[in-house]
Amino acid sequence: MKNKPMILVAGRDKQHLQAMGRLFCDPSELQVRIHHMENGHTDPLYGITVQPDILVLVLSAAWEEELRALRTRAASQGLPMIAIGPAGNTQVMRRAMQAGARDFFTHPAPPEELLASTLQIVKDLHSPAVTGQGVLTAVINGTNGSGATFLACNIAHMMTVHSGIKVALMDMDLQFGNLPLYLDMNIRNSLSEVFAAVDQLDGVALEGYMGKHPSGLHLLASASEQVLLPWEISEKDLNRLLDISLQTYEHVVVDLPRQIDSLTSTVLERAHHVIIVMQESLTSIRDAKRLLQIVQRDLAVLDENIYVVVNRHQDKNAISLADLRDALKISSFLLIPNDFKRVMQSINTGVPLFESEKNAAITKAVLEVAVKLSGKPQTQSQNILRRALSYFLPH
Structure with a gap:
């Protein structure tokens, strides 16, 4: 793993992406890449050549296609993800969890909680995995x-x-x-x-x-x-x-x-x-x-x-x-x-x-x-x- 975990923030809404970029740029132990999904692509990892350590996905109205693309893409298997989606739709959260999300927030995501969740995942990545039976x-x-x-x-x-x-x-x-x-x-x-x-x-x-x-x-x-x-x-x-x-x-x-x-x-x-x-x-x-x-x-x-x-x-x-x-x-x-x-x-x-x-x-x-x-x-x-x-x- 790289010295600084790389956070990929992907989504269609430029305003949301810019706000996320500013949030994740504060901690010195993180490096951030913004991926604006456009031209009809629904795959959050389309065009990404270097696998990130954590994916922060800002879901759009096409959330079903975006999550389906992640589930069918082999490279996303095991990629820690935080999803941010619309409020009042339990289906979005459920599908996000099925696609591998470790945490889910609704718009607007509380900055402190979002950052804390990301840093916890970073900590987990450095921690030895639990093996065997608890x-x-x-x-x-x-x-x-x-x-x-x-x-x-x-x-x-x-x-x-x-x-x-x-x-x-x-x-x-x-x-x-x-x-x-x-x-x-x-x-x-x-x-x-x-x-x-x-x-x-x-x-x-x-x-x-x-x-x-x-x-x-x-x-x-x-x-x-x-x-x-x-x-x-x-x-x-x-x-x-x-x-x-x-x-x-x-x-x-x-x-x-x-x-x-x-x-x-x-x-x-x-x-x-x-x-x-x-x-x-x-x-x-x-x-x-x-x-x-x-x-x-x-x-x-x-x-x-x-x-x-x-x-x-x-x-x-x-x-x-x-x-x-x-x-x-x-x-x-x-x-x-x-x-x-x-x-x-x-x-x-x-x-x-x-x-x-x-x-x-x-x-x-x-x-x-x-x-x-x-x-x-x-x-x-x-x-x-x-x-x-x-x-x-x-x-």
């Missing part, structure tokens, strides 16, 4: 309101900034997911768009659907104007999304709603780590015990891959850790100390703990969990056999 961690509440979403968000963030690995955070609460609020992010794409194009999905397209946090963490949110129900997502499509995610990222953290259905059971069965979040209360013990039984017996998740996290732990509590061990029949817990003030401040500001309260006891406790989960666990190849046997063994 690790899947599922986080679920034992009782509603126990803090699973907050922990999933902060664990994923700490894996990114502390452990330095490529992490995707997914919100599988289809109706009420709110992970973007925990990271102060405005999300343009969601699970609805991903599943609508899942047959054409690959790693490059998946990254394009992701929201990018400044830390480097990628977020796939559930928030959408459309209502998406769990039974509308087939097991085949969900498994395809998980397969591509684990091929693209070193670690995938999934925030699950507290329910057992086809969606959550598929994720739990495939997870290398299952994190059950509970509190020190009688109702939480009852619910966590029931969920543990389902995960262990019915979904056949290996015991060594299940972690029970006691959130908002207080040393002086009517229910002791010994009581929890006796009730749940497990030997150890991961403890997160109670710190209501710092947690609420983090949620309300959208700033993760590791950025705002790096030295706090609660941050150090969550970091221990993140570091523990960062390594790849033992294989779960026994799961299929164990699950089959569970139907014949007495419950």
Whole structure:
């Protein structure tokens, strides 16, 4: 690769192209070439003899022909692309992602976000590619309101900034997911768009659907104007999304709603780590015990891959850790100390703990969990056999 990545800005609108040229000329680490598409040509790479490192394509009214030309041109395979198209047309974005766009903006593209997206791609080009199979961690509440979403968000963030690995955070609460609020992010794409194009999905397209946090963490949110129900997502499509995610990222953290259905059971069965979040209360013990039984017996998740996290732990509590061990029949817990003030401040500001309260006891406790989960666990190849046997063994 050249010392300075070459950005090719292609399109039909001269005014847009000139504005893009001025934007990309500012960073000294980039070199920019403007390609004005004219004379009826719809191929953004027509006449280009030197392959650029990144293509920024300003789509015109002939966007279908322009994207089709890219998909059929062999030279464009693997070329990172950012597409800019008209607002209010979901088909444009979907086709752009299918053509390999890593990000999509509508006119007028916010200059700061466009430049940040481009620089992130430059950074990715210099980073070693992820190979092999990533690790899947599922986080679920034992009782509603126990803090699973907050922990999933902060664990994923700490894996990114502390452990330095490529992490995707997914919100599988289809109706009420709110992970973007925990990271102060405005999300343009969601699970609805991903599943609508899942047959054409690959790693490059998946990254394009992701929201990018400044830390480097990628977020796939559930928030959408459309209502998406769990039974509308087939097991085949969900498994395809998980397969591509684990091929693209070193670690995938999934925030699950507290329910057992086809969606959550598929994720739990495939997870290398299952994190059950509970509190020190009688109702939480009852619910966590029931969920543990389902995960262990019915979904056949290996015991060594299940972690029970006691959130908002207080040393002086009517229910002791010994009581929890006796009730749940497990030997150890991961403890997160109670710190209501710092947690609420983090949620309300959208700033993760590791950025705002790096030295706090609660941050150090969550970091221990993140570091523990960062390594790849033992294989779960026994799961299929164990699950089959569970139907014949007495419950």
